[in-house]
Amino acid sequence: xxxxxxxxxxxxxxxxxxxxxxxxxxxxxxxxxxxxxxxxxxxxxxxxxxxxxxxxxxxxxxxxxxxxxxxxxxxxxxxxxxxxxxxxxxxxxxxxxxxxxxxxxxxxxxxxx
Amino acid sequence: xxxxxxxxxxxxxxxxxxxxxxxxxxxxxxxxxxxxxxxxxxxxxxxxxxxxxxxxxxxxxxxxxxxxxxxxxxxxxxxxxxxxxxxxxxxxxxxxxxxxxxxxxxxxxx
Numbered sequence: 001x002x003x004x005x006x007x008x009x010x011x012x013x014x015x016x017x018x019x020x021x022x023x024x025x026x027x028x029x030x031x032x033x034x035x036x037x038x039x040x041x042x043x044x045x046x047x048x049x050x051x052x053x054x055x056x057x058x059x060x061x062x063x064x065x066x067x068x069x070x071x072x073x074x075x076x077x078x079x080x081x082x083x084x085x086x087x088x089x090x091x092x093x094x095x096x097x098x099x100x101x102x103x104x105x106x107x108x109x110x111x112x113x
Numbered sequence: 114x115x116x117x118x119x120x121x122x123x124x125x126x127x128x129x130x131x132x133x134x135x136x137x138x139x140x141x142x143x144x145x146x147x148x149x150x151x152x153x154x155x156x157x158x159x160x161x162x163x164x165x166x167x168x169x170x171x172x173x174x175x176x177x178x179x180x181x182x183x184x185x186x187x188x189x190x191x192x193x194x195x196x197x198x199x200x201x202x203x204x205x206x207x208x209x210x211x212x213x214x215x216x217x218x219x220x221x222x223x
């Protein structure tokens with residue numbers, strides 16, 4: 001069974017631009033979560049979606065948004081990029097229950113110049 | 114608020130030198146505790162899920178245990194390929210997201 005896939009793997013943007021990242025969960029998984037990982041802050045929770053509904057949202061500004069489609073694929077968008085948005089963005093999927101194991105994708109490395 | 118603290122931050126071992134990593138947690142009610150391994154520049158790789166105090170799980174040289182306040186990841190006779198950052202995360206009762214610790218960076222020297 002194929003794992004979680006994320007595209008693109010690497011991205012370079014400049015301040016003020018916007019970016020869209022994509023995540024395809026493991027087949028059959030209906031829950032998708034997004035995390036931002038930086039050396040200083042570790043893994044920080046962004047959003048969690050289940051069956052196209054946002055189930056949880058982390059403490060990030062409104063510039064960060066996401067959505068989930070009917071096929072469980074998910075996208076996250078960051079508008080008006082800032083230098084501090086440079087990070088590894090990770091997507092994870094799980095079957096459906098919140099207590100179940102999340103499986104991570106390889107991440108998208110975003111560099112904002 | 115759910116909290117996870119991992120110690121030590123970094124650990125350097127000689128090949129074959131067994132040790133343990135600690136994950137202390139504070140949650141309103143534990144739904145699950147998860148261990149992951151992460152190599153530089155890659156996504157976390159799932160290792161174990163523990164659900165209740167007293168539970169233990171093993172995989173090759175790794176063994177995870179759980180009490181009501183902490184979890185240990187025991188590494189027996191480690192090899193250089195075990196070098197990685199090990200992350201602990203908890204999910205509490207209620208509709209709350211997964212909370213991660215900052216990780217323990219393990220280096221195993223041949």
